[in-house]
Amino acid sequence: MAAFFCNIFFLAPFHLKTTNVMKKLVLIIGILTSLNSMAQWNWFKVEGNGVHKKETREVGSFSGVASSGSWDVMLAYGNSNSIEIEGDENLLEYIETKVENGKLHIRARKNGNIRSKNKIIVYVSISQVKGLYLSGSGDIIGKGKFSNSGTTNVAVSGSGNIKLDFDRFDRIDASVSGSGGITLKGTSNEVDARISGSGSINCKEVVSDDVTASISGSGNIRVQANTSIDARIAGSGNVYYTGGAKNVRTHKAGSGRIVKG
Numbered sequence: 001m002a003a004f005f006c007n008i009f010f011l012a013p014f015h016l017k018t019t020n021v022m023k024k025l026v027l028i029i030g031i032l033t034s035l036n037s038m039a040q041w042n043w044f045k046v047e048g049n050g051v052h053k054k055e056t057r058e059v060g061s062f063s064g065v066a067s068s069g070s071w072d073v074m075l076a077y078g079n080s081n082s083i084e085i086e087g088d089e090n091l092l093e094y095i096e097t098k099v100e101n102g103k104l105h106i107r108a109r110k111n112g113n114i115r116s117k118n119k120i121i122v123y124v125s126i127s128q129v130k131g132l133y134l135s136g137s138g139d140i141i142g143k144g145k146f147s148n149s150g151t152t153n154v155a156v157s158g159s160g161n162i163k164l165d166f167d168r169f170d171r172i173d174a175s176v177s178g179s180g181g182i183t184l185k186g187t188s189n190e191v192d193a194r195i196s197g198s199g200s201i202n203c204k205e206v207v208s209d210d211v212t213a214s215i216s217g218s219g220n221i222r223v224q225a226n227t228s229i230d231a232r233i234a235g236s237g238n239v240y241y242t243g244g245a246k247n248v249r250t251h252k253a254g255s256g257r258i259v260k261g
Contacts, residue, residue, distance in 0.1 A: 049090045073121075073140045075146075150170055156180035171188060176201055183202040197216075214232040236256050
């Protein structure tokens with residue numbers, strides 16, 4: 001290919017200006033470099049064949065789930081961990097489910113771009129939830145007797161949503177960066193909710209004692225505080241709280257509101 005482009009320049013009229021020749025040289029070098037880089041990085045694209053398949057996967061023990069992609073993850077309470085995945089038959093091999101440091105990672109194979117015809121759904125059985133992490137446009141949805149005696153981290157970056165109905169968490173650290181959302185229901189001693197961007201956190205059905213809520217941007221936070229609340233806003237976002245909190249601290253910089261009720 002390189003020889004072909006070189007011949008073009010040797011046959012070109014000699015009256016071409018040097019600047020034009022240099023521009024073409026730069027363009028061709030850029031094309032060749034890009035082609036070489038793509039080959040080295042092994043980028044690939046796979047489209048679903050429309051044939052539905054469901055498979056069970058064997059994994060180790062985990063207490064957290066991190067999903068990055070457009071598929072949905074359905075959580076169910078179980079005494080032991082298990083994973084089942086369904087979608088286009090030819091795409092399942094390109095979706096990795098690996099346990100690293102006690103966390104189940106669900107992601108596309110490196111450098112892969114997959115497009116499905118059948119909805120991809122990952123079913124996960126788990127008892128203790130120490131963390132849920134979502135990046136991408138998919139959702140994580142769960143309902144069950146989930147519990148944790150320490151801090152449970154719930155984080156969304158992107159446009160996806162996490163919805164979890166649980167039993168009891170000692171402490172919840174919930175954060176959203178982007179336009180996604182978090183909706184939780186259960187009981188917790190302490191809730192720390194943070195938003196940077198236009199997303200939302202809805203913890204109004206989490207029976208909690210002490211709450212810290214902070215917004216940087218235009219997002220909204222809804223919480224229930226029965227002992228204390230510390231609400232901070234920088235931007236146009238709003239904090240709405242219910243409960244009988246006697247200790248209320250507020251800090252505002254911008255047009256946002258902190259509203260009881």
